[in-house]
Amino acid sequence: xxEAQIDPRILxxxxxxxxxxxxxxxxxxxxxxxxxxxxxxxxxxFGAERRAAGRIVETEAYLGTADxxxxxxxxxxxxxxxxxxxxxxxxxxxxxxxxNCLNVVAEAEGTAGCVLIRAIEPITSLxxxxxxxxxxxxxxxxxxxxxxxxxxxxxxxxxxPIDPEAGPTAVFETxxxxxxxxxxxxxxxxxxxxxxxxxxxxxPRRIS
DNA sequence: GCTATGATCATA
DNA sequence: ATGATCATAGCA
Numbered sequence: 001x002x003e004a005q006i007d008p009r010i011l012x013x014x015x016x017x018x019x020x021x022x023x024x025x026x027x028x029x030x031x032x033x034x035x036x037x038x039x040x041x042x043x044x045x046f047g048a049e050r051r052a053a054g055r056i057v058e059t060e061a062y063l064g065t066a067d068x069x070x071x072x073x074x075x076x077x078x079x080x081x082x083x084x085x086x087x088x089x090x091x092x093x094x095x096x097x098x099x100n101c102l103n104v105v106a107e108a109e110g111t112a113g114c115v116l117i118r119a120i121e122p123i124t125s126l127x128x129x130x131x132x133x134x135x136x137x138x139x140x141x142x143x144x145x146x147x148x149x150x151x152x153x154x155x156x157x158x159x160x161p162i163d164p165e166a167g168p169t170a171v172f173e174t175x176x177x178x179x180x181x182x183x184x185x186x187x188x189x190x191x192x193x194x195x196x197x198x199x200x201x202x203x204p205r206r207i208s
Numbered sequence: 209g210c211t212a213t214g215a216t217c218a219t220a
Numbered sequence: 221a222t223g224a225t226c227a228t229a230g231c232a
Contacts, residue, residue, distance in 0.1 A: 060215070069215070071228095079228055097225030099216050116215060134216045144227080181215055210232080220221080 099134025
């Protein structure tokens with residue numbers, strides 16, 4: 001049985017501060033590309049195989065009350081409350097009865113806005129693919145119970161890679177496209193991904 | 209209480 | 221093109 005070796009870069013990677021998230025949503029969506037998403041299932045322990053991590057290679061911005069495709073479009077509800085809360089928290093929801101989607105709350109408290117994490121490039125060995133929003137949460141063990149959690153505290157954190165010269169996506173070009181799978185505001189250019197990266201999702205655009 | 213609706217994915 | 225499967229929203 002081969003123990004998966006953790007890339008030591010994630011052990012030293014500093015957690016992104018709240019100020020990173022307290023910016024316009026589109027800025028946050030672009031800035032999240034290349035950052036490292038970590039789920040430490042044992043907290044600050046040393047259980048190496050319990051730590052799952054990947055590099056973010058695809059995101060989508062959802063612009064709150066100004067965006068017909070956003071959950072926050074119709075204002076505060078039980079579900080969307082976290083979107084209007086302080087930035088740097090996780091917004092997790094269940095879609096199609098089977099998939100959890102992980103979003104990051106952006107903008108100042110009181111203003112809704114979030115970034116959907118759509119794909120990661122594995123750093124640790126993952127159980128399954130990290131390509132696609134439903135698959136990456138399954139691979140990292142992220143569920144509804146993580147909704148509202150503070151991403152500056154963990155166990156889910158997003159980190160700055162310590163050595164930007166290392167790794168296959170360290171130097172990259174950001175590509176832009178319409179968002180995947182929505183019907184409202186279907187042509188808004190709010191999807192961002194690492195051009196040419198093999199782990200970017202290839203979900204078909206929903207039609208009709 | 210009830211019903212419609214998905215920011216998905218796999219299979220065909 | 222279809223189906224699996226369920227939390228949430230909107231309405232009565």
